[in-house]
């Protein structure tokens with residue numbers, strides 16, 4: 001979650017640079033008022049903040065999917081394009097699986 005906080009901070013910083021066109025009081029006394037460096041700088045900050053907000057390693061690690069044929073659960077990263085290695089058919093993401101087959105929840 002910390003990456004989202006950093007991303008939001010960078011987003012605000014990018015906005016500050018773009019709107020106020022300087023860093024004064026923040027990092028240095030250097031002002032951008034005489035040039036237009038603040039434009040690419042703020043864009044860079046927006047881009048980095050976007051990367052931070054988008055980055056979510058937990059989501060990838062904890063994604064599970066289930067094969068409807070052999071009923072086996074797989075960690076999604078173990079699979080090649082989500083295909084069950086046993087049955088050679090596409091597995092279904094675990095949340096979608098139980099929406100599709102709610103009866104199987106009773107067996108757990």
Ligand SMILES: [Zn+2]
Pocket residue numbers: 067068069070071072084085086087088
């Ligand atoms: Zn299977």
